[in-house]
Amino acid sequence: MRNDFSAILRRATGEMGIPLGPDETAKLDIYRRELLFWNGKMNLVSLKAPEDLPVKHIADSLSALPFIPEAAVGLLDLGAGAGFPGIPLKIVRPRLHLLLLESSRRKVSFLKTVIRVLALENAEAINARAEELSADFRERFDVVISRAALKLPEYISIAAPLVRPGGILIAMKGKNPRAEVEEAVRLENRTGTRLDTVRGWRLPILGNERNIIVLSKR
Secondary structure, three states: OHHHHHHHHHHHHHHOOOOOOHHHHHHHHHHHHHHHHHHOOOOOOOOOOOOHHHHHHHHHHHOOHHHOOOOOOEEEEEOOOOOOOHHHHHHHOOOOEEEEEEOOHHHHHHHHHHHHHOOOOOEEEEEOOHHHHOOOOOOOEEEEEEEOOOOHHHHHHHHHHHEEEEEEEEEEEOOOOHHHHHHHHHOHHHHOEEEEEEEEEEOOOOOOEEEEEEEEEO
16 A cells, blocks of 8 residues: 555656655655554544545645645645645645634544654644634734635635735635635625635646635735
């Protein structure tokens, strides 16, 4: 399984123009092992084929890299679940200051284990809902990202107060989110955001449709 995972992952990220070094590949493989172990205890992620983890989850997570500054910015993964996209992004972009927000206590235990096992610096997982962060974390983050966790208008309403002016919100979606995008545009004045990018693409190897939506905070 390990050789299949590494080979599939390298092929997928290579097709995306994101070549992985040996250290990054090794850390992602450790992440894989921890995820599979914990997945036997709780429902972290559905894995039905060898391509699911390296392509549908890790390569998909890394597709947000071109939109994230290379500086040591603060990144909030809202609704982190099993750690996608935050953990793969942190492994490949180690200068990120990562906060993983997850409402499930058991999933947070998994995320904390991954952070410890991988010795990820400037990374933290907390058990809370996004609505509970507004007071202490208002306008704290340079980037807030979420992977298919919420409908776009709801996500923007929750995430926008947490992003500093000039920062960005990233929403990772599946099939064409046109209706959600149109509603989000109608809410721009209320949320203080502006739609910058809607990028449609397809997963390498598998061809599944994906969309990345980027908004800036005014």
